[in-house]
Structure formats: C-alpha cells, structure tokens
Amino acid sequence: MSSVMWFRRDLRLKDNPALLDAIASDPNVFALFVLDPVLWGQPGSVRTNYLIDSLSKLNTQLAGRLVIRSGSPSVIVPNFAREVSAGTVHIAADFGPYGQKRDNAVEGALTDFGVDLVRVGSAYAVAPGRVRKSDDTPYRVFTPFYKVWTTHGWRTPADSIPKNFVFQSAPTEQLPQPNLIPGLTLPPAGEEAAWKFWGEFKEKALAHYADDRNRPDLAGTSSLSHHLKYGEIHPRSVLAGLGDSDEVFRKEICWREFYADVLFNTPQSTHASLNEKFDVNMPWASGATAEEHVNAWKQGQTGFPFVDAGMRQLRAEGWIHNRVRMVVASFLIKDLHIPWQVGAPWFMQWLRDGDIASNTHGWQWTAGCGTDASPFYRVFNPITQGIKFDPHGDYIRRYVPELAHLSGAAAHEPWNTPDGYSHHYSRPVVDHKVEREVALANYAAAKENFANSGS
DNA sequence: TTTTGAGTTGTTCGA
C-alpha cells in the first residue's frame, strides 16, 4: 500500500499538515500534481508561467519525484491511486467554487475504487465558513469578522517532514515550458523564495508597514501575495512571525481570509454583484467609445499618469501595488462607466497572484456593490491619489517612459508642464471632473430605478 | 423586535 499527496495550491514542504498526514498514513508517499485543462494553459496566463516555475522548484525539493499528469482530476487522481495501490489521497481543502466541485467529483470517483480522499487543513489560518455571527450567519463587514477571527485562533505551524524523507517514484510527464510573454518579468517562485522575501520584509519593512504600504514608489509591501496564492508559504507561518505591534499587517492577512469566507458563502459573487441593483439598473457605457476606453485602460494609454503606470506595471510584472489597484479599478468603473465584471477578468489574466476571492471582492468593494457600506459618492481622483501616494513621481517615471523626462511630481500633471507631451504621451481620454458627476448621477438613477421596479 | 452605533483605503469646499 501507499498514500498519495495531491498538491494543488500548497506547493511547500514546511508546515504542510496534509503532507504530514500522508506520511503518517503510509510512509510510501507519492507526490502528484495534475495539470487540469480547466485551470491550465489559458491564453496569456501569467499564473501558468509562475506555476511552472513553482512546480519545478517543488520537484527539486522532492529530488525529482514530483509526478505530473495532465487531464481531468476526477479521472487522473483515481487512476493514479489505483496505479500505485494507494489507500488514501491527501489534500488541503479547497473552498473556491470550482475547487469544491472538483474535489467532490474526485472524492466520488475515488470511493468507487475504495480509496479515501482525506482533507487536512486549507490555504487559510481559519478555514472559510468557520467564523460566524452568534446567529450562525456569515459576516458581511470586515471589522467584526476580524475580531472574531483573531479570537478564533489557529494552530501553531506544523512540524517539518522528516529530514531526508524519500518520496516514491512513478512515471511522470515533463513540465510544460513556460510560454514567455514579451515584456513580462516574474519574480522567482517556490518555498525558498517565499521565505527569503518574507524574511527580508520582516527585517526591513514590517516596522514601517502602516506608513509605507500605500506608497507604490517604495518597497513598502510584503510581496507575499503570489507565494500565499500557491501555498509556498502558509499564512499561519506568517502570522506566527508577527508581534502585537503588527496589527495593520495582520489585518491584511485577515482580509484575504475574509474575502475567501465571503466567496465561500456567496459562490455566485464571482460574476454577480452582491448588491444586485448594480447588475440590473446601472446605466453602464457601451458601444464603440466604451470599447476604445476599455482598450486604452488595458494598454495603459488613458492619459492619466497614475492609472497608466499601474496598468503597465501589471503587464510588466504581473502585479500592481494595492493602492494603484484601487485607483485603476475606480477609474474603469467610475470614470469610464464600465462594469467591474470587465476589469476583474483582465486582472485575473495578468496578475501573478490572481486569487478569485480577493480579486472578485476587491473589485466589488471598489465598485461599491460588495461587502462594504461606504458612501457611493466616494470616487477616487486619479490625479490627487497619484500626487499623494507617489509624491516624487518616481512610480510614474518607472513605468511610463513618455513622462520620464519630467522631474518630481510634475510627472503626474503633464498638462501643466510646457514639454509634458514632447514624448507623445496620450492626452486624457476623459475629463475626470465631468465623469465623476456622471458616475454619481448613474448611481443615483440606479437606486431610483431599483426602488421603482418594486423588487 | 427595536434601537443604537459603527463602518479599510475619499473628495471637495470654504474658512
């Protein structure tokens, strides 16, 4: 007999309860990764390239014993279990809409072969669905969720696997080659890189996190999002390294868990606004001009330096600073009047950390239809946001070469500088002041229509 | 059930 560790979004050996459970259940352990065509090889997928790197690092850690098979998991996993005479298949539970469906299908197929699917742990310190109000319904507001999440607690990081543990070997496919995307550079993947970045952040930036995290021109954030996404480090390990004074950063870890919980409780929210009037009554833009606007947004050619820098950073690094994500999302929704459901998939296509829960609900928050009750008249000003959070213009010059000749904060307002357009930078596609008023009127109209529709 | 207090991330205006 043997056991199978089916890796998915938990590509690490440290603090991996499912892996420990596999070893405890039978020391002849096969390490399996399934290339699922549903998640794999989507055109231009940045995450696919990152994942290939991460799998290659994991394979090295396993002394070349990572078994790769491609196909539908509900076929591949049971067949592999039978092939290696496994009694159990071990996984970290997945709480996303697709992941749950997939795992249930695999579990059913395994049962037919007399093999158990064992779920141990998850990608979260506190599994989605566990934090509930006293009436047993889920939270829709962050702060009370955070209070209960904190007191709920989580286990201390698990032991490492035994030193020199040897995994079993089985026939494997080769990892696909990365599909290089021109202009895109990804940081190194894998468990070792995750701990290296986490260590450096803890040493250099964590103490200033509360002040610097909003500054896209500085290295003020942890850059852990892609490592957490692929489970190269577990949030439990990160939380264990924090002190009482690191409340702001602990809250950011909790935001990831909150949004996973929200998605778990409302799986339809990947495409449907939590506040349904946004999908029914909002007069969104359409037609040729709207298409041109969306295209300018995607290409980073809106003529708003802070927006364009962010959209170009996305395609250069597969990442955008969180502050800038809010600004570019607000611009698409409230200046160009395009629904969040157009922007979210573009982010998912290009973000190396693209997480369906965090991405979906980050967008819904900005749109004003998500788990937040902030006033609808909150519209980000893309120019003043830039000047406030990139005060020297360094972030602009890094990503927008047409403005690299402007010094200091002048890069934020090329229209105020004689040679602002001497290097062919785009003119603003809209007038922010005008579009802000349009957005406010649209929200008011949607609310009115909703009231009148009698729903 | 009713009431009360509070809610990640903002902008603009006018003193």
Next chain:
DNA sequence: GTCGAACAACTCAAA
C-alpha cells in the same frame, strides 16, 4: 497650504 465639515443617508452587528 491646512483643516474641518459636508457629502447623503445605507447596511450591518450587537445589545
């Protein structure tokens, strides 16, 4: 340039 108030009144959580 800085500061406080207004924006306009919703939804959620908890007592």
